[in-house]
Amino acid sequence: MATTKQSHKDEDEDEEGRQRFADRVLLFLEDAVYWAISAVLVVGSVALLVAQFNTLLRLKEAPAKVVMLEVLDGLLLIFIFVELLYAVRSCLRSHEIVAEPFLIVGILAGIKEIVVLSVEAATLLDKGPDFSRAVVEIGVLGGVVLVLALAAFVLRERRRDTADAGERAAQEQGAGSG
Secondary structure (H helix, E strand, O other), X not given: OHHHHHHHHXXXXXXHHHHHHHHHHHHHHHXXXXXXXXXXXXXXXXHHHHHHHHHHHHOOOOOHHHHHHXXXXXXXXXXXXXXXXXXXXXXXXXXXXXXXXHHHHHHHHXXXXXXXHHHHHHHOOOOHHHHHHHHHHHHXXXXXXXXXXXXXXXXXXXXXXXXXXXXXXXXXXXXXXX
16 A cells, blocks of 8 residues: 555656656747747848848938838837847746736837838828718727727736835835834
């Protein structure tokens, strides 16, 4: 009977060891994927910056409105890449997905599309249905940006309230033991 209990205990320890090993391997692979994503985002950001400089040089004779739209469109795309890089870095650091950086990426993407559509809508003033479609799309995107901003604000406040509650609990515990 004692040997049966010992063999079950050995099997349980072996199973726990296998689980710990599997966890370590999967954690390593997860980190490797996040590092690869980070590398792609960095290379993409650098490529976009170079492309923006080329765009500026190529459009030096173009009207200011065209240059500004192209530059703003490209810079917002670079901001999206950098914010995604921050999100990946947060995932690497905490080993959990943090929603706020992705909400900010959504806000930036929405603003980018609003800017592009606004300029496009200005050229569609004499084309009734196309102009109406562009205005509706701008309105929907504006609503999405507001909802995402509200969600980011709520997440930030919730995190601040949680941190404040933790500090209060630590202070109360320190005062109670003193």
